[in-house]
Amino acid sequence: MSESDNFQAANSDSIISSSSTEQAVKCACNLTTHPMRAWTRNNPGRRFVSCRGRRVGRQYVKCDFFQWVDQEPPHGWQHLALIETRDIINE
Numbered sequence: 001m002s003e004s005d006n007f008q009a010a011n012s013d014s015i016i017s018s019s020s021t022e023q024a025v026k027c028a029c030n031l032t033t034h035p036m037r038a039w040t041r042n043n044p045g046r047r048f049v050s051c052r053g054r055r056v057g058r059q060y061v062k063c064d065f066f067q068w069v070d071q072e073p074p075h076g077w078q079h080l081a082l083i084e085t086r087d088i089i090n091e
């Protein structure tokens with residue numbers, strides 16, 4: 001693990017709130033993607049980018065682009081806290 005990885009883990013809150021400074025990722029359509037949050041049990045709150053789709057005539061076309069933004073799935077206390085947050089949101 002590099003020093004920058006440690007820095008990100010220790011400052012994840014500030015990283016999340018300043019996502020606009022992250023480098024834009026483009027999908028196979030050459031569209032700029034925006035980080036979304038996964039709320040699955042294995043990856044609560046883990047951010048990923050995927051194709052937003054584009055309008056082609058009357059249809060909406062998407063490519064299969066998918067990439068995690070957060071390199072590792074949540075774990076430990078962070079994982080549990082995120083699950084609780086998700087459950088509160090869902091109530």
Ligand SMILES: [Zn+2]
Nearest residue numbers: 027029051063
């Ligand atoms: Zn695409």
